[in-house]
Amino acid sequence: MGPSRATPAIDRRALLRGGVGLAGAGLATIALVPIPAAPALAAAPGEVEAAIRALIGDAGPVDGGIVLHAPEAAENGAVVPLTVVVDSPMTVADHVRAIHIVATANPTPDVATYRLGPANGRAQVTLRMRLAAKQTVVVLAEQSTGTVRRAAVVIDVKVGGCLS
Amino acid sequence: MTAALTGRPRLRLPATAQAGEVVEIRTLVDHPMETGLRKGDDGQPVPRDMLARLIVRANGAVVFTAEFRNATSANPYLVFFLRIERTTELAFTWLHEDGRSLTAAARIVVA
Numbered sequence: 001m002g003p004s005r006a007t008p009a010i011d012r013r014a015l016l017r018g019g020v021g022l023a024g025a026g027l028a029t030i031a032l033v034p035i036p037a038a039p040a041l042a043a044a045p046g047e048v049e050a051a052i053r054a055l056i057g058d059a060g061p062v063d064g065g066i067v068l069h070a071p072e073a074a075e076n077g078a079v080v081p082l083t084v085v086v087d088s089p090m091t092v093a094d095h096v097r098a099i100h101i102v103a104t105a106n107p108t109p110d111v112a113t114y115r116l117g118p119a120n121g122r123a124q125v126t127l128r129m130r131l132a133a134k135q136t137v138v139v140l141a142e143q144s145t146g147t148v149r150r151a152a153v154v155i156d157v158k159v160g161g162c163l164s
Numbered sequence: 165m166t167a168a169l170t171g172r173p174r175l176r177l178p179a180t181a182q183a184g185e186v187v188e189i190r191t192l193v194d195h196p197m198e199t200g201l202r203k204g205d206d207g208q209p210v211p212r213d214m215l216a217r218l219i220v221r222a223n224g225a226v227v228f229t230a231e232f233r234n235a236t237s238a239n240p241y242l243v244f245f246l247r248i249e250r251t252t253e254l255a256f257t258w259l260h261e262d263g264r265s266l267t268a269a270a271r272i273v274v275a
Contacts, residue, residue, distance in 0.1 A: 079237045090247075103235045107201055110233035114244070119227040121186035121247030128237040162235070163202050 042105040042132065051109040055100045056140055061150035066141055068153045077131045077161025086123035086141045086149065096123035098142040105135030107162055131155060132162040169260060171195060173268040180273045181248040191218065192241045193258050193266060199234040214261050215240060221255040222246060250274050 043051075069083040088096045095118045101111035111129045123141070131137070134156045141149040171194030181187050193215070200212030218240070220228040228244050246252075256268040 083243075101235075106235050108199070108234045111235040112233055113231040114242075115229040115231070116244070117227065119222065119225070119247060120245050122245035124243075124245055126241075126243035128241045130235045130237055161237075162199075 042135075043107060043109050048102065048104045048109045051102055052100075052138070052140065055102070055110075055113065056142060056148050059142075059146070059148040061140055061148040063150050065149045066139055066151035068137075068139060068151050070137070070153050070155050073156035073158065074131065075158045077133070077157040077159055079128050079161065080131050080155060080157070081126065081128055082137065082153075083126040084124065084139050084141075084151075088123040088141075088143065090118050090121050090123055092118045093144070095120075095144045096141050097144050099123070099125055100140040100142070101127065101129065102138040102140070103129065103131055103135060104138060106130070106132045111137075130161040131157045132160045133157055169195075169258075169264045169266045171266065173256060173258065173266055175256065175268055175270050177254070177270055178272060180275060183249055183274050184247065186245050186247045187272065188243060189220075189246055189254075190241070190243045191256060191268075192239060193218075194239050195258075197232070197236060197238045197240065201234070212261070215258050216261045217259050218242065219257045219259065220244075220246075221257075222252050224253075224255075248272050248274060 065087045067085045071081065074080040082101070084099055086096045086099065088094065090096065096116060099114045099116070102109050103111050112127060114125050116123065134154070136152050136154050138150065138152045143149065173191065173193040176190040178187050195215050196213060197215065198210050198213040200209060202210045204210045215232050217232060218230040219226060227246060230242055232240055251274045252272045254270045254272065258266040
């Protein structure tokens, strides 16, 4: 496994423009990370947006409150580790009820959904996913309060892991 | 032709906990998670063969569910957390898209 790093949430509009603004609290730096060209077999752009809408409906996600640990570069796209940590007290009144993972440049964008609740005590999951090529992975956390939080991370992939 | 659901699920979790402790639970199950998008060595598409979900119950109540989709890796590995208030019987069920299932059980004792 490659080195892990924590990634602050990113701004969606900046993401759509092709750049990533580091909007985490206390961070003054701006990093520009180009979004890699979609591989030929990737889902059409509208398909990613449709997949996200199917997961969270009309909710407007808010960046922040999620830390992602993932390798900057994965040797094997078939097995890319990801840890999602959502800042939540996980009480009956205020908890994360679902975490969705979306791979924006895969042939089909959906990775998984995890449904949790106050019994979990901690809003954290670790998984292994397939990535076809270098791409942005988007994580959405639905909260009991109705808010949806979002974070994203760019992961480079040496050998694609979807169709091989 | 789908893989038989005979793989032994592997669980890693503590045998005991303090009341109120949040414990880490690691799960892994052997399964190819074929999406149906991949071609085999003969150039023919490999038929879809996917686990649909993992359902975790604690003393009978569902406390965690994973819904696996195409980009979940083969041999799905998952780590999550659970707050243990009293001795807890855990039941893990992996459901295949075709309705077959695999189960595993564990107990965390609160002294």
